[in-house]
Every structure is written in C-alpha cells, then in structure tokens.
Amino acid sequence: MSEEVTTSYQKVQAFPTWLLSVKILQAKNIRKADRRNGADCYIMLWLPTASKEKARTQTILNSTTPIWNKTFYFIIQSQVKNVLELRIYDEHLHSNDDLLFTLLFDVAEVCPGERILANFILNPERKEELDVEFAVQEHLGHLESLITNNVLVSRPVSCLNVCVVKGKSMKRLKEENDLELRVKGSFEDTWKMALESGLVESFHFHYTTYWEPELNAHLQHCSSNEEQDKKNSSASLTMPLKLLSTGKEVNVVLPVSVTSPEVRTCWRYSHVSAHLLSGRAGRRPVGGGHQSPGSPENLDMRLGFNLCEEEKSFLHKRKQVVADALKSILQLKEDLLDHEVPVVAVMATGSGCRSMVSLYGQLSGLQKLNILDCITYISSTSGSAWTVSNLYEDSNWSQKDLARPIHEAKKHVTKNKISTFSLEHLIHYQTELSHRAEQGISTSFSDLWAVALENVLHDKVNDFKLSDQQQAVNEGQNPLPLYLALNVKENHISAFDFKEWCEFSPYEIGFLKYGAFIHSEDFGSEFFMGRLMKKNPESRICFLEALWSNTLAVNLLDVWNKLSSTDEDWHKLIQGKMRNIERGYVPPQNSTYLETSWMCPDGMLSKIIREVLTDRPLHHHAHNFLKGFHLHKDYYQDSQFSMWKDCQLDQFPNRLTPSEDDISLVDAAYFINTSCPPLLRKERKVDVILSFDYSLDAPFQSIEQMEKYCMEQGIPFPRISVSEEDKQNPRECYLFIDDENKKAPIVLHFPLVLDSFQNFKETGVKRSKTEMDEGAVPLAGCHSPYRLMNFTYTKKDFDKLLKLAEYNVQNNRDWILQAFCMAIEQKKCGRQQSQCPST
The missing domain is CATH 2.60.40.150 (C2 domain)
Incomplete structure (x- = not known):
C-alpha cells in the first residue's frame, strides 16, 4: 500500500x-x-x-x-x-x-x-x-490510487485515443453515412463522424480505468429513425478495453461494404482503420482541448472542507483592517491580539429591489458609523446580491463614499422599463442566448431572465465576471462577498424534499455538503472525476445574478403563460414550485408591476420569445462539476457531510448529485429566504452576524426557519425567541445569544420596520411638522410601492426606503458595539480557558 x-x-x-x-x-x-x-x-x-x-x-x-x-x-x-x-x-x-x-x-x-x-x-x-x-x-489487478476527502472519491481515469483513417474508396459511400464510436460510461460517451475519403480524425474517451468498458464502432445510415439506423449498420466492431496495454498502440480494421445505388448490390469492399492508444488521463487541458497524460494525484478541483488558500490569505490581511477599526471605534487602549479579533459578517436576505435598495442604505449606515471596516464577510442572495455584485466592480468601494453607486442604482430603479421587452431588446436577447448555446452552454428561461435583468440593472452589456471580484479583496481592503443558491432535483422532487447549498465566492464555487470546490472561472466548464475535460468561457455576472434571484422570474413566467395561452401543465408546474413569499398579496387592478408591462405576446414578439424559451423550467442548468465522483464508503457518518445532510435521498448514494450530468440551481428562497449557510461553516469561525431581513409581513420567519434548520442539523446557532407582541410590533433590532454554546454566533437581527424613523430623521433629532411626510414610509399593504415584484420606484419612494434602512442601522449603534465587545470578551475567555491545564 x-x-x-x-x-x-x-x-x-x-x-x-x-x-x-x-x-x-x-x-x-x-x-x-x-x-x-x-x-x-x-x-x-x-x-x-x-x-x-x-x-x-x-x-x-x-x-x-x-x-x-x-x-x-x-x-x-x-x-x-x-x-x-x-x-x-x-x-x-x-x-x-x-x-x-x-x-x-x-x-x-x-x-x-x-x-x-x-x-x-x-x-x-x-x-x-x-x-x-x-x-x-x-x-x-493493480492498486487503485484514490483521492478522497472521506465524502467523495475520485478514481483513476484512463484516456483512449482513437485515430480513424478512412480507406481510399470512401468516396463511394454517400455523405449521409456516419461512423459511430461509443464507450458507454465514458465522459464523452459517443462520437460520430462523416466518412469522407482521405481524412484522418482523432477522438478521445475518458473512462474510469477499472470499469473495463468496451469500444463499440459501427457504420450507420443517418436518418430520423435512430433504431432503424442501427439495424441498417453495415459494419460493427466491439473491442474490450481491458485488452489494451497502457501506452501501446493497437490497430483495428472495420470492414465496410459499399453498395451501388443503381443495382442495390454490394460491389466493392473498403475499410476504416483505427489506431487505439490507451493511457492514464492527467490534468487540465490546454486551450480547451482534452487532457494529456500527467500526475493522477492532481485534480482540477479542490476536495476538502477547509478554506482555500486564497481565502486564508484574505483573512490574514483583513484581520489587521478589522483590528484597527475595532480599536478605533471601541476606543481600546491596546491592540487586539490575533486570536481576539472577532469575525463579523453581514447577512442579507432577498426581496427584489426592496432588498437591493435597503442593503445600500444599511451599508451606508455602517460606513457612516465607521463600522464597515469591522466586517469580514458579506453574504447575499436574490436582490441583495445585485447590490453586492454592483459594489464589487469597484475594487475599493468600501473606502469610498457610497453616494455614487447609490445614485447609479437609483437611476435604474426609477427609470421607465417599458422597453425591456421591446423588439430591439428581444432580438439582442436571442443573439446572446444563441451565442451561449454555441459555446456548449444549455440555455433556459433563467438565461432570458438574466439578459433582461442586465438591461434593467445596467442598461448595457456588462462584461464583469465573478472572478473579477478577486481584485476587490486581494489586499483585504473590502469584506469577502459570498453568494448562495440551492441545488435541487428538477421538476419531480420539491426543494423541501431535496436541496443542497451551493456557495459562490470570487475564489471558488462549491457544495458545502460534499466539500468539493472549483475555481470560480471554471463554473460552467465540464468535469469528470475531478478532472477538467472541457474549459468553457466564464459567464458574465448577470447570469449568476439571475440564478441567485430566479424566484423573481416566476411571475414573469406566469404572466407569459396567461397571455400566450400555453399548456396548463406548465402553469401548474411553476405554481407548484413557488412558495408564497409575501402572504396576503393581492395584485391591484392597475398594477405597475414590471412583468405586466414587459410582456406583449402578439405577433413578432411572441414568435421571438417562443424561440428564446428553449427550456421551460426556471432552474439554471450548469454542467455538474461533481460528475463521475463516487461516495466514500463512510460518507454518511462523516461529520462535515452530516452538518448539511437534511433529506432522505442523502441515504441513497446512487441518487445524489455526483450521478447527475447537470446541476439545477435555484434561488435560496425556494427553501429559506436567507444567505446564512456559508457563514455557518465552522472553518469561517464567524462570531457576529448582522442579519438584515427585508420581509414585510413576517420579519422573523426566515431567521426562525434558520434556527430550526440548524437545530436539526447540529449546527451552532442561537435560539430565536420572540414574543407575540414583538411579532405584531417589531422593533428595529434584536440581539440573540446562546449562553450555553459559545460556538454559536451572536446574531443582531434587523427587520425592515418603520419604528422611530417616523418621528426622528437622525438619532436623537426629531422631525419638524413639515418633515413628518419624509418619515411616512408605506411598507404595509398590497399597494405598497415596495412589494416584491415591483421593479420601478419613484425617486421619492427610493429615497424614503434608503434613508429608513440607513437610519435603522445608525440608530442601533450601541447594540452593534455591544455585540462586538461581547464577541471580543468571548474570544479572550476562550483563549484563557484553552491555556488552562486540564483537571
């Protein structure tokens, strides 16, 4: 061994x-x-x-x-x-x-x-x-060199190179005759080629070495009837790959009968020869091609539950920024030691434009309190992710006045969006999706939502990508952004029955449950057994923004369904997928919702939209980067896997994600409207979470659901105990602590509520009678301008929501600083206890 x-x-x-x-x-x-x-x-x-x-x-x-x-x-x-x-x-x-x-x-x-x-x-x-x-x-047989993190197992992969040489009389064959090569169970599975005289073509098959598959080759006549084509095959060959020696070339001949079209009789024989060369597959391909031999111990992805080296480097640099900020704001006499510096995170939920505008206000409030430099992580999903992704286009955004990005957001939120689905834009969308299809990327309604959302948020094609955000954290100058999505089983299993958290950062994208991560620029590329098989271009950030917020596209689907009279099954499917995020919602008769003005299903517009909608389901489809992996024999007992296993399918390894060709990603709100899971990875050691919730009718629902989820999974999280009076009349801020479990983070929960802001324009500064209207923010009711699916605010409504969110943070400065002091004290006590000799 x-x-x-x-x-x-x-x-x-x-x-x-x-x-x-x-x-x-x-x-x-x-x-x-x-x-x-x-x-x-x-x-x-x-x-x-x-x-x-x-x-x-x-x-x-x-x-x-x-x-x-x-x-x-x-x-x-x-x-x-x-x-x-x-x-x-x-x-x-x-x-x-x-x-x-x-x-x-x-x-x-x-x-x-x-x-x-x-x-x-x-x-x-x-x-x-x-x-x-x-x-x-x-x-x-030989020993298998396995790579594992005790949950996933990567096995040796071999590469079969098939070089096909056609005989000289191939010109007698009609062009519609194809040669099909297949290695079932390989990454490529099947190759087809037209038989044209004098050409030499090479093909690769990557397969698990010890599966001992077969190479099947047969000539078939191309038609619409695939089964009949196989019956009409005039030549076939089966070669067990276990007969091939590694590194030794083998030549095989496939005899071909050539038929005269005039008399329909066989009149000449030719042949197709193939040179077979088997070898061990290696590392990353060059220039998007196939792999070359290399070290089998080197995967093109990371198996492990700890943090990547890039994030560790970020934390080292960010810790000094946080330490200096805490010393200043808490007026400490001495510098904090490394182990005394708490990890503070902002956690933002989703709720469309409401969450986007509110998060801008809250971050502005933190900046004005000089607290922004105390933050190590910002996690977001849905609309709050739009704020974060916009900010990180500036590599020094947290060191600058946020007035400029807020002004830019205001311009797009308040603009008229009637042209979003104009003929000109629809043609542009179709061109964009066709280009993605040419790159080997499967397109769906989520991609249409992406390019439409890009138009709504930017008014132009934005070439910025997730990996580009590395420039904004390479020196620890800003908090590290984390985004969240859910991997689900498409159509037949609900998100409540099967879901897997998938986190995104500028450095990596991966599954918390499996401990498997790829470079962010490799998302959408094709993997097999941890090896990069085909490098596809990294998608623009708009396509990720769309998958992080694709619950917002459901109403768009529903409206399209109603206006275009498409089949009833689709309508039932989408309705069944979508939870009622905002209870009691009744659309007004004179709705100003974005989707009702977007859609016009008559004539040319209807035709173009139908052509764009190549795949009805709302999920974002991506190549499964876990494809080919096996589950370790003890995966179910692994403590890291156990933290995130939460459905019956986890006990059935043949049904889990590694067995799928694609992954289907949806908005986290399909399960819980939260972005908290990435912050609860024990490797991140988050001490304080500033929880920003943007629900209008259930301000504690998401955090209560998260507490219940964590309790079931054994993840440290404080108990969320809220009185009925507080649920009916919530305050601006709540502090939740678990005194019995010091591993649980301190949570400061900020509901989006209208409390003292009605009477105070700043902390301690009352409004005059003429200023009372500025404190009247219409959060409640079905006619509220801040309802989930409204994408267009008036300038006045935008300013009111922004100032409310900013005020609610600034007005609770003492609570935030108290949480910081408690975290520092806990870390000091933890250090002292760890230094005490055991009794």
Missing part, C-alpha cells in the same frame, strides 16, 4: 479492487401486476460504481417461481459506497414493462472471501421472495 499524502483534507492512497459475483437464483410467488397468473419476469441489475451498463437476466415466461441461476460479475472498489439495485420487471410485448419491485443492497454487507445467500422478502402478505447469492473475492 502506498504512502498516504494529505493536503487540505484531501487524501491520496492506494487500495486493491475486488471481484463481486451476484448469482440470481430464483423468485417465489411472483405474479403479474393484475395478480391473475404468473409474470413474464426478468431482473435488471445496476451497480453505478462499477459500470454504467445495466445487466439483466433472461425473461422467464408465465411463471410464479422463475429460476435463473445466472451469475453476473462486477469489479468493485471497497472504499466507495457500492449499492446494487435489483429491479424485478414483468415484461410486455406491446406496452411498457411493469416494475414490480426495487431492491437496494449494500455490497459492504459481504466480507471479502465470504459467500452469502440473501433471501429478500418482497411482499410478506403474498410471500413473494427473491434468492440471490453474493460473493466477494480478491481481484488480481
């Missing part, structure tokens, strides 16, 4: 493979779905950690006690979670087969060198049973 290497919780170690035999013996008392007589029964076997191919038994006709005695073999790796799926079907000739039973068997129950007979009780009442024999023995 090789020496173990550990870097950033990522381990590299060699383990042997094993040979699993599964002998399907017999079933008992199996009847058809209608229970009238015996089923035409067969069994499908699928072990996705050993092969993408599904094996099956023969069909036993009309028998209640089918006997197969058929043995299947799989090469398995004992360090991954091998779960065998057995599906029992009743076969039908003229309709879909009936699935009678599904069995999941954890191969870890069979010890190496052991043979066990398993009797599965399928239906106790009808005494339906299945007998299967399992055995595991040593597989005489």
Whole structure:
C-alpha cells in the first residue's frame, strides 16, 4: 500500500479492487401486476460504481417461481459506497414493462472471501421472495490510487485515443453515412463522424480505468429513425478495453461494404482503420482541448472542507483592517491580539429591489458609523446580491463614499422599463442566448431572465465576471462577498424534499455538503472525476445574478403563460414550485408591476420569445462539476457531510448529485429566504452576524426557519425567541445569544420596520411638522410601492426606503458595539480557558 499524502483534507492512497459475483437464483410467488397468473419476469441489475451498463437476466415466461441461476460479475472498489439495485420487471410485448419491485443492497454487507445467500422478502402478505447469492473475492489487478476527502472519491481515469483513417474508396459511400464510436460510461460517451475519403480524425474517451468498458464502432445510415439506423449498420466492431496495454498502440480494421445505388448490390469492399492508444488521463487541458497524460494525484478541483488558500490569505490581511477599526471605534487602549479579533459578517436576505435598495442604505449606515471596516464577510442572495455584485466592480468601494453607486442604482430603479421587452431588446436577447448555446452552454428561461435583468440593472452589456471580484479583496481592503443558491432535483422532487447549498465566492464555487470546490472561472466548464475535460468561457455576472434571484422570474413566467395561452401543465408546474413569499398579496387592478408591462405576446414578439424559451423550467442548468465522483464508503457518518445532510435521498448514494450530468440551481428562497449557510461553516469561525431581513409581513420567519434548520442539523446557532407582541410590533433590532454554546454566533437581527424613523430623521433629532411626510414610509399593504415584484420606484419612494434602512442601522449603534465587545470578551475567555491545564 502506498504512502498516504494529505493536503487540505484531501487524501491520496492506494487500495486493491475486488471481484463481486451476484448469482440470481430464483423468485417465489411472483405474479403479474393484475395478480391473475404468473409474470413474464426478468431482473435488471445496476451497480453505478462499477459500470454504467445495466445487466439483466433472461425473461422467464408465465411463471410464479422463475429460476435463473445466472451469475453476473462486477469489479468493485471497497472504499466507495457500492449499492446494487435489483429491479424485478414483468415484461410486455406491446406496452411498457411493469416494475414490480426495487431492491437496494449494500455490497459492504459481504466480507471479502465470504459467500452469502440473501433471501429478500418482497411482499410478506403474498410471500413473494427473491434468492440471490453474493460473493466477494480478491481481484488480481493493480492498486487503485484514490483521492478522497472521506465524502467523495475520485478514481483513476484512463484516456483512449482513437485515430480513424478512412480507406481510399470512401468516396463511394454517400455523405449521409456516419461512423459511430461509443464507450458507454465514458465522459464523452459517443462520437460520430462523416466518412469522407482521405481524412484522418482523432477522438478521445475518458473512462474510469477499472470499469473495463468496451469500444463499440459501427457504420450507420443517418436518418430520423435512430433504431432503424442501427439495424441498417453495415459494419460493427466491439473491442474490450481491458485488452489494451497502457501506452501501446493497437490497430483495428472495420470492414465496410459499399453498395451501388443503381443495382442495390454490394460491389466493392473498403475499410476504416483505427489506431487505439490507451493511457492514464492527467490534468487540465490546454486551450480547451482534452487532457494529456500527467500526475493522477492532481485534480482540477479542490476536495476538502477547509478554506482555500486564497481565502486564508484574505483573512490574514483583513484581520489587521478589522483590528484597527475595532480599536478605533471601541476606543481600546491596546491592540487586539490575533486570536481576539472577532469575525463579523453581514447577512442579507432577498426581496427584489426592496432588498437591493435597503442593503445600500444599511451599508451606508455602517460606513457612516465607521463600522464597515469591522466586517469580514458579506453574504447575499436574490436582490441583495445585485447590490453586492454592483459594489464589487469597484475594487475599493468600501473606502469610498457610497453616494455614487447609490445614485447609479437609483437611476435604474426609477427609470421607465417599458422597453425591456421591446423588439430591439428581444432580438439582442436571442443573439446572446444563441451565442451561449454555441459555446456548449444549455440555455433556459433563467438565461432570458438574466439578459433582461442586465438591461434593467445596467442598461448595457456588462462584461464583469465573478472572478473579477478577486481584485476587490486581494489586499483585504473590502469584506469577502459570498453568494448562495440551492441545488435541487428538477421538476419531480420539491426543494423541501431535496436541496443542497451551493456557495459562490470570487475564489471558488462549491457544495458545502460534499466539500468539493472549483475555481470560480471554471463554473460552467465540464468535469469528470475531478478532472477538467472541457474549459468553457466564464459567464458574465448577470447570469449568476439571475440564478441567485430566479424566484423573481416566476411571475414573469406566469404572466407569459396567461397571455400566450400555453399548456396548463406548465402553469401548474411553476405554481407548484413557488412558495408564497409575501402572504396576503393581492395584485391591484392597475398594477405597475414590471412583468405586466414587459410582456406583449402578439405577433413578432411572441414568435421571438417562443424561440428564446428553449427550456421551460426556471432552474439554471450548469454542467455538474461533481460528475463521475463516487461516495466514500463512510460518507454518511462523516461529520462535515452530516452538518448539511437534511433529506432522505442523502441515504441513497446512487441518487445524489455526483450521478447527475447537470446541476439545477435555484434561488435560496425556494427553501429559506436567507444567505446564512456559508457563514455557518465552522472553518469561517464567524462570531457576529448582522442579519438584515427585508420581509414585510413576517420579519422573523426566515431567521426562525434558520434556527430550526440548524437545530436539526447540529449546527451552532442561537435560539430565536420572540414574543407575540414583538411579532405584531417589531422593533428595529434584536440581539440573540446562546449562553450555553459559545460556538454559536451572536446574531443582531434587523427587520425592515418603520419604528422611530417616523418621528426622528437622525438619532436623537426629531422631525419638524413639515418633515413628518419624509418619515411616512408605506411598507404595509398590497399597494405598497415596495412589494416584491415591483421593479420601478419613484425617486421619492427610493429615497424614503434608503434613508429608513440607513437610519435603522445608525440608530442601533450601541447594540452593534455591544455585540462586538461581547464577541471580543468571548474570544479572550476562550483563549484563557484553552491555556488552562486540564483537571
């Protein structure tokens, strides 16, 4: 066994493979779905950690006690979670087969060198049973060098290079004849090429080395009927890749019969030759091509639950900025030691333009209190993410007066948006999405929302990207921005039943649950087993802003559905996905909502929009950068995974994200309207959270939901206890502390409320009678200008909301400083306790 290497919780170690035999013996008392007589029964076997191919038994006709005695073999790796799926079907000739039973068997129950007979009780009442024999023995092969963080496992990947040389008489073949090459289970899966004489073409297949797949090649006539094309194949070849030696070239010949179109008879033979070269796949491709041989221990992504080196460097630099700011604002006599400097974070929820404008006001208030330099992180989602992404286009924004970015935001929020879906803009949107499709990026309604949102927020194409924000944090000059989205199962499983937190930072994008992160500029590129297969261009920031806020596009979908009379199923689908974020909302008859003035489904506009909507679901589709990974045999017990596992699917590794080709990302508000999870990673050690909530009717709902979630997951978080009186008449600020668990952050919660601002224009300065109108901010009611889907404010409404948010922060300066002092004291006490000898 090789020496173990550990870097950033990522381990590299060699383990042997094993040979699993599964002998399907017999079933008992199996009847058809209608229970009238015996089923035409067969069994499908699928072990996705050993092969993408599904094996099956023969069909036993009309028998209640089918006997197969058929043995299947799989090469398995004992360090991954091998779960065998057995599906029992009743076969039908003229309709879909009936699935009678599904069995999941954890191969870890069979010890190496052991043979066990398993009797599965399928239906106790009808005494339906299945007998299967399992055995595991040593597989005489090479050791597998595995890379793992104890949740995900990356296995060795081989690269097959196929160089195809066509015979000289290929010109006799019609152009519509294609040669298809396929390695099932490989990253590429299938390549097709036209047979034109004299050309030499090369193709690559990347596959898990010990799966031992086959190369299948056949000539097929191209038509709309793919099944018929396979039957018309005039030549085929099957080559087991285990016959190839690493680094040794093998030549194979595919004979081709050429048919005369006049007499329809075979009159000449030619051939297609292929040179096969197998080798170990290496690291990142150059210039967007395929990988070249290299060190298998080097992945193009990071496996580990700790922070990346870039963020660690940021924290080191930011800590000094925070220490100096705290010393000044708290009037400390001595400098804070490194371990005494608290990590303070701003957490902003989403609520469209309301959250965007409010966050500008709150950040302005923090800046005027000289507190902004005390902040280490800013997390955001939905509309608050628009504020953050706009600010970070300036690499020194927190050191400057925020009047300029606020003025720019005001210009776009108050402008007339009637032209957002004009013919000119629609043509531009279509061009943008077509360009993304040409780059290999799947487009959906979320992308239409993105380019429309870019027009709303910028009035122009904004080439800024997430990775560009690194310039704003490289010296620790600003807080580190964090964004949040949810990965969900598309359409058939709700966000309440399956969701995975996906965080975005200027440095990395990754899943908290799996401890897997890629460089931010690689999001949208294609990965396999942790290797970068195809480098795609990084998307502009608008496409990420759209996925962080795509709940806001639901009403746009609904309006389009109503106006264009598209099918009812879509309407039900979208309605089922969207939670009622603002209770009691009743749209006014004379609505000024943005979407009602955007959409005009007649004539050319309708045609263009229909062409743009290539994919109806609202999810943001992206290539799955976890594709190919396996789950570690003990993944479910890993403490880091356990912090974020929260659904039944977590117990079924074959159904988790690594098995998917794509990921579907949605706004965090589909589950909880919060951006808190990235701040609760224990590696970030956040001590104080300034929680900015922008809900109008339930100012404690999100934080209460977060507390419940954290309690269920075992994540330190203070208890949220609010009286009914406070829920009916909330104050400007609430302090929540967990005295029993010092690992829980101190939370200062700021609801968006109209309290003392009605009578005070500044802290301690009352309004005159002529100024009372400026303190009347219409937050409540269905006619409020700040309702969720209103994207257009008057200048007066903009200023009122901005000043309210700014005032509510400034008026609670003492609460904020008190929280800072408590955090510093806790850190000092923690240091003193850690230095005390154990008793």
